[in-house]
Every structure is written in C-alpha cells, then in structure tokens.
C-alpha cells in the first residue's frame with residue numbers, strides 16, 4: 281500500500297471510532313460524483329507525509345461573506361435552437377467578442393473551441409496564446425447540454441493524481457495523455473473580497489507566499505463599467521485551505537497548462553471561472569504545471585531575494601525564483 285494511503289487508513293480507523301470523519305481527504309474525494317469514472321488519487325512513494333490536515337477538498341467554489349452571484353432575475357442566455365449556431369455572431373453568448381474581418385463569404389467562427397471532428401472540445405489554436413476570456417453557453421441558454429460551447433461547464437474529463445515530488449512537496453499529474461487545447465480542471469477555492477484577501481496577506485509571514493494561492497477574478501475589472509461589481513477591485517480566490525486537486529499544481533517557467541478566465545452567464549462576470557487548459561500535448565504521467573506569475577508585471581528588481589522562494593522547475597528558461 282502507498283505510504284500516504286497507509287497513513288490515511290490508520291487515521292481513518294481512528295476517525296471511524298469517533299473522531300472527525302469529515303476531515304478525511306479520501307472521504308472528501310470519494311464524495312465527488314466523478315469518483316468512479318475520473319478518480320482523484322493521492323500517491324506518496326517517497327515518505328510518510330500526508331496532505332496538510334488543515335486542507336479540505338471542495339467540489340465547487342465557496343462564497344465568502346460579501347460575495348454573491350447574480351440573482352436569477354438577471355440571468356439570460358442565448359436562444360440558439362441548433363447547438364452548432366453557438367459559434368457565430370447570432371449566438372448571444374458571443375456578444376462581446378470582437379468580430380474579425382471576414383476572409384470569405386462564410387460567417388466567422390467566434391467561439392473558443394473546435395466544434396466538430398477529432399478536435400471537438402479542444403481550444404482553437406488561435407486561443408492558446410490569447411488572453412481573451414472564454415464565453416461559454418450555460419444553463420440559462422436555449423441550446424442543449426451537449427452544445428460544443430459548454431466545455432468547462434461539463435467539468436473535468438481526465439483522472440488526476442496528486443503525488444509527492446522529490447523536491448517541491450506535492451505535485452499533480454494525469455495517468456492519461458492530455459491533448460493540446462484540452463480542458464483539465466478549474467482552480468477552486470473560497471471567493472473572498474479584496475479586503476479579506478489583503479488581511480490574509482498581512483496575516484501571512486511572507487505576503488508573496490500567500491499570493492501563490494490567491495487568484496484575482498479581475499478579467500472583467502473595468503473602472504468605467506456600468507456594472508458596479510466590475511468597477512470595484514475584484515474578488516479573489518483563495519485555494520490554500522479548501523480547493524480541488526489543482527491547488528497542488530506546481531509552477532514551471534515552461535508550463536504545460538495555462539489558466540483562462542471562463543464566463544458562463546454574463547451577469548456573473550465578477551465571479552468568472554479559472555479554467556486550466558493544456559497548451560501542448562502532455563504525455564501520460566508527466567507533471568502538470570502552470571506559470572504562477574504569467575501576466576504579472578515583473579517587479580523583481582525591487583525584491584529582496586532573501587525572502588524569495590527558489591524555483592526548482594528545471595526548465596532551460598527558468599527565471600530562478602517563484603515570485
């Protein structure tokens with residue numbers, strides 16, 4: 281039996297005999313509806329470390345105080361009666377996408393995914409280097425649940441393994457190959473106000489260390505927006521103490537995943553998803569990584585390197601530090 285599993289079963293026996301079973305990571309993972317088909321496993325062949333006791337797995341974002349989704353009265357979707365229309369200008373979900381100049385008589389395809397064939401559901405290559413958000417169809421739309429523009433909504437499609445690395449704590453890999461452009465999973469956590477996230481940074485011994493778990497939902501932040509929620513500083517997601525398996529993904533300066541802002545109902549842009557997609561083909565068992573500081577201004581020159589965490593990603597273009 282793997283070491284972490286053995287440790288778990290010892291703890292679990294105690295828990296069954298009266299202690300908190302709710303705090304058990306394996307029980308939390310078994311409660312995922314996809315547990316049988318796309319399991320999340322935990323493997324440690326190196327030592328007896330188990331996952332942090334103060335961490336718990338959650339299946340969806342948890343809203344902190346002061347964070348609310350739009351009321352149902354404000355929700356609206358597209359009225360496409362044929363799913364294949366959910367890629368053209370006439371689909372209301374595409375309403376905010378800039379329309380490229382037409383090259384021929386065909387309507388330009390606007391949505392982020394290939395719609396049919398072998399690549400259906402994969403991000404189009406034009407999206408892989410783009411910072412554009414993903415506008416998906418969703419529950420309020422007329423199109424069906426099988427609409428090809430509902431990739432993130434349908435959820436994770438690969439099993440995940442959390443494993444103990446030699447030198448960077450826990451990491452994440454997939455026991456199956458992943459294709460370039462394929463959706464992997466969302467980064468989950470507590471959605472909190474910026475005041476709360478500032479307090480959590482202050483409470484942390486090194487603010488930048490806390491930053492490694494905090495993601496601003498700022499894709500649509502706009503001081504000129506008519507939507508008050510987008511005019512203010514955005515909410516942030518804290519995945520340190522509650523999250524999904526993606527919370528254990530390590531950083532690489534040459535990553536194989538990238539985070540995209542994904543929005544379903546446009547009334548909920550202030551709580552958009554953080555969706556991780558493969559930016560290249562990933563072999564079975566290769567460690568999954570993303571760039572923690574992609575898109576963040578380089579402020580390294582002002583940094584005191586004493587507190588900075590060394591990067592051990594091992595890539596040829598390694599920047600040397602995690603922040």
Ligand SMILES: C[S@@+](CC[C@H](N)C(=O)[O-])C[C@H]1O[C@@H](n2cnc3c(N)ncnc32)[C@H](O)[C@@H]1O
Nearest residue numbers: 448449450492527528529530531590591592593
């Ligand atoms: C979001 S956590 C990732 C999961 C983490 N490895 C764990 O065991 O919980 C970020 C922490 O992982 C470690 N880490 C992630 N990427 C790293 C890298 N490229 N080099 C060194 N440490 C890394 C650092 O300790 C960092 O503070």
